[in-house]
């Protein structure tokens with residue numbers, strides 16, 4: 513059965529990654545053992561981890577100033593771990609809030625120090641990225657959410673800051689090239705664009721660590737994870753393996769330039785379709801539209817159920833908008849083929865003819 517997977521997360525992964533991961537569950541690289549039963553300190557897993565780390569460095573063009581970690585948990589763990597490591601109790605961190613995830617990150621940070629919210633787009637239902645803001649020069653860092661998964665906005669030009677830039681890139685990691693070297697810290701839960709749930713990737717500039725006075729629990733301490741080479745305790749072996757395969761796939765397909773080309777082709781087609789049909793309305797400011805998650809509404813809300821029923825009938829999965837936002841959300845991560853976007857655009861046109 514042909515299924516179009518528009519899930520927002522966990523989400524679609526490349527078919528070949530799934531095939532290799534299935535094979536590795538039965539027999540990992542001819543070892544006679546499953547990836548689920550190999551030791552995390554064996555050279556087998558060391559190779560997996562090292563390839564994952566070096567692929568991240570290659571894709572992001574990072575030097576040894578940055579370390580790449582694969583840690584337990586989801587991005588929500590990082591909402592706490594970032595301020596625990598970077599924000600002293602009496603210091604202030606700046607948070608740029610464009611949606612529910614950024615708001616949650618700011619709320620968690622306030623448990624550890626002072627938080628100043630430098631922009632908040634909830635005045636316009638988070639349909640834009642605030643560009644007019646100033647960051648106090650004394651701030652420990654500026655935190656942004658590079659892509660707002662729920663609301664469908666994305667930063668297309670990252671802010672210039674004097675203070676270290678920290679980004680939650682959970683839902684657009686590796687979707688395009690950028691100057692990643694200038695970030696102080698980047699984190700991403702793997703399950704949207706780089707693998708299976710259960711692992712976080714953290715890229716951190718080493719010179720930012722060791723500056724807070726609080727005692728950090730060992731398992732939360734980035735520096736201790738660096739010292740242990742992401743092997744302080746048992747890492748989520750299988751999830752790291754799936755990330756490594758996905759990173760390898762990205763490199764083989766042509767890297768971030770090629771990912772961006774595909775993502776632009778898909779999102780251009782979808783937004784053009786929305787804009788050309790009066791039945792649909794996208795609320796996000798055009799210049800801030802996300803390559804990854806397109807959110808739109810039916811101008812006649814009473815048609816929404818019929819639209820969702822039709823998607824279901826055509827095996828289009830995951831298009832119902834987030835519960836607090838409503839409407840339709842089409843997620844188009846790296847692994848989603850253009851043909852799936854073409855299919856939903858055709859469906860939208862047919863539906864518009866029938867109900868226009």
Ligand SMILES: *Cc1c(COP(=O)(O)O)cnc(C)c1O
Nearest residue numbers: 586587588613661680682683701
């Ligand atoms: C999904 C998501 C999160 C939450 O991730 P978990 O892994 O469920 O903790 C945080 N930030 C962004 C931008 C997300 O898309």
